[in-house]
Amino acid sequence: MKAGLAGAFRGHPYPLRRGRKHHEDLPLPRRNLRAFYSPQSISRLIQVTAEKVKAWRERSLSDEYYAVFVDGTFLFTRRGKTARDSVYIALGIKPDGRREILGFCISCGRGKRSE
Structure with missing residues (x-):
């Protein structure tokens, strides 16, 4: 219940x-x-x-952002087997107040390239 x-x-x-x-x-x-x-x-x-x-x-991204936030969380992913991977998201605030996701990276640890 x-x-x-x-x-x-x-x-x-x-x-x-x-x-x-x-x-x-x-x-x-x-x-x-x-x-x-x-x-x-x-x-x-x-x-x-x-x-x-x-x-x-x-x-192509905008030339100007007032603020950029980067945050991460853990999600369950399945690539052959179920695993708990980290996901990082970059969010930018434009001068007009709109938000835009700038990029994300799934399980980007040391030696992995963020995109």
């Missing part, structure tokens, strides 16, 4: 029934998402996303 905002306990939104698999208890639209994407479409999605990330990293 999870505690709600008011402190009251509520059950899991999709309680499992005895003898049934988890995906059988999901609402119909969520259950059908598993069968919708083929391995080829997932591979294509990964390829397109990698191209967009590469173009984003190679973009």
Whole structure:
């Protein structure tokens, strides 16, 4: 049971029934998402996303930022096995007050290049 905002306990939104698999208890639209994407479409999605990330990293940055913040956190990543990697994000504040993510680096330790 999870505690709600008011402190009251509520059950899991999709309680499992005895003898049934988890995906059988999901609402119909969520259950059908598993069968919708083929391995080829997932591979294509990964390829397109990698191209967009590469173009984003190679973009030109603004000449002026009032402040630059760098922060890090740990996230679980899966590269063959699940591991806890550090993720660093650089955020810049432009003169007009807008924020812009300047770059990020996943598990960039000593000897690794930050991008």
